Amino acid sequence: MSKNVLNAINIITNEQRDLNENEAYEALNDIMIGQAEDNEIAKLLTCLADKSESISEINGMVKVMQEQCLKVGHVDYPLLDTCGTGGAEIKTFNVSTAAAFVASSAGANVAKHGNRAMTSKSGSADFLEALGAKIDLNPNSVSQCIKQTGIGFMFAQSFHPAMKYVAHIRKSLGFRTIFNLLGPLTNPAQANCRILGTGSMELAEKMANALTKMNIRHGLVVTGAEGIDEISIMGETHIFEIKNNILNSYSIHPSDFGLKMHHIKKVESKSSNENAEIFRNILSGNGPLEYLDFICINAGAALYVTGHASSIAKGIELAKTVIENGDAAAKVAAFIDFTQKSISE
Known part of the structure; x- marks a missing residue:
């Protein structure tokens, strides 16, 4: 069970507001380290989709994705x-x-x-x-x-x-x-x-x-x-x-x-x-x-x-x-x- 995921679900469903960046970050971070139950994950994803994801939620969660992904070594830019x-x-x-x-x-x-x-x-x-x-x-x-x-x-x-x-x-x-x-x-x-x-x-x-x-x-x-x-x-x-x-x-x-x-x-x-x-x-x-x-x-x-x-x-x-x-x-x-x-x- 993830306290942060359950908190995020509560904020969306009961407080009826968007998650701020930190709340979104903490919820997804728990998911990505295996601390959340499947039913909690499904509920959060459904809640986000039903209300439409906010900029703060996207920004907070993309930080987790970037931290957790494998990295490619140096290549030339652009x-x-x-x-x-x-x-x-x-x-x-x-x-x-x-x-x-x-x-x-x-x-x-x-x-x-x-x-x-x-x-x-x-x-x-x-x-x-x-x-x-x-x-x-x-x-x-x-x-x-x-x-x-x-x-x-x-x-x-x-x-x-x-x-x-x-x-x-x-x-x-x-x-x-x-x-x-x-x-x-x-x-x-x-x-x-x-x-x-x-x-x-x-x-x-x-x-x-x-x-x-x-x-x-x-x-x-x-x-x-x-x-x-x-x-x-x-x-x-x-x-x-x-x-x-x-x-x-x-x-x-x-x-x-x-x-x-x-x-x-x-x-x-x-x-x-x-x-x-x-x-x-x-x-x-x-x-x-x-x-x-x-x-x-x-x-x-x-x-x-x-x-x-x-x-x-x-x-x-x-x-x-x-x-x-x-x-x-x-x-x-x-x-x-x-x-x-x-x-x-």
């Missing part, structure tokens, strides 16, 4: 992570992972953080395995992978061993919990350039506020108009931009960049194997235009936050170039080769 929260009504193709490869092939150093599917058909880990990569690299191997190939993948289940206390509970609950927000905010390599996506404008603003306290060089938190956790190719995307700890917001549209609008259902997620085959076809120049545009607009934003492009528009142009000239395909191949050799050694 360092990019592209990650969605999941839980969106429309499940789209693994565009954040695909965009990470494209951004890396254009010069960005990438420390991609991800997991298996929780609320979708294909998580980033599933997608990478379908491409042929090994995902269970240790922190040192991930560091070497980034240094040698420009991109590394940190499998959440390996880098967050304390999550063993909540993984089965999250699965049994079957809805988005605060961990869908904490995971993307917690990068074991402390990436200082971020593209984070969430399907809710309310949550996007909260995550953006959290990033302003995390020594981020440049970040975008995005919400597609269809409630997707990516930059949309169908309609407007609202963006919260964090630079020098200053928060601004604005909207973009595919037409701003000369891109054709595509119905979001055309890039709906399929199985991880099917998504991998679509990506291979894009890299070889034979994939559907809607997937190419979806990848390029998200990769363009990634290249903007790393400073490899002066704007999202310039980033889209660069993304198209590295796909067309084969650099992106070569990047994927180099990453897969490294991971396979690293695991076999």
Whole structure:
């Protein structure tokens, strides 16, 4: 039994207020060191989701996540992570992972953080395995992978061993919990350039506020108009931009960049194997235009936050170039080769 978790539940249900940072920190810390019962954890996660998580709760709990995760050794900055929260009504193709490869092939150093599917058909880990990569690299191997190939993948289940206390509970609950927000905010390599996506404008603003306290060089938190956790190719995307700890917001549209609008259902997620085959076809120049545009607009934003492009528009142009000239395909191949050799050694 955890006094701090029970106290947090009481505050939310009886006092009917948000937890402050310290209360949130103490509750999650108890959970992550194994002091809370399963029913207490499930109750707290449900209470938080029912009322919607506050900025103070997110800020307090992300500190625990960062303390408890395994750390990747020194890698060169600027360092990019592209990650969605999941839980969106429309499940789209693994565009954040695909965009990470494209951004890396254009010069960005990438420390991609991800997991298996929780609320979708294909998580980033599933997608990478379908491409042929090994995902269970240790922190040192991930560091070497980034240094040698420009991109590394940190499998959440390996880098967050304390999550063993909540993984089965999250699965049994079957809805988005605060961990869908904490995971993307917690990068074991402390990436200082971020593209984070969430399907809710309310949550996007909260995550953006959290990033302003995390020594981020440049970040975008995005919400597609269809409630997707990516930059949309169908309609407007609202963006919260964090630079020098200053928060601004604005909207973009595919037409701003000369891109054709595509119905979001055309890039709906399929199985991880099917998504991998679509990506291979894009890299070889034979994939559907809607997937190419979806990848390029998200990769363009990634290249903007790393400073490899002066704007999202310039980033889209660069993304198209590295796909067309084969650099992106070569990047994927180099990453897969490294991971396979690293695991076999």
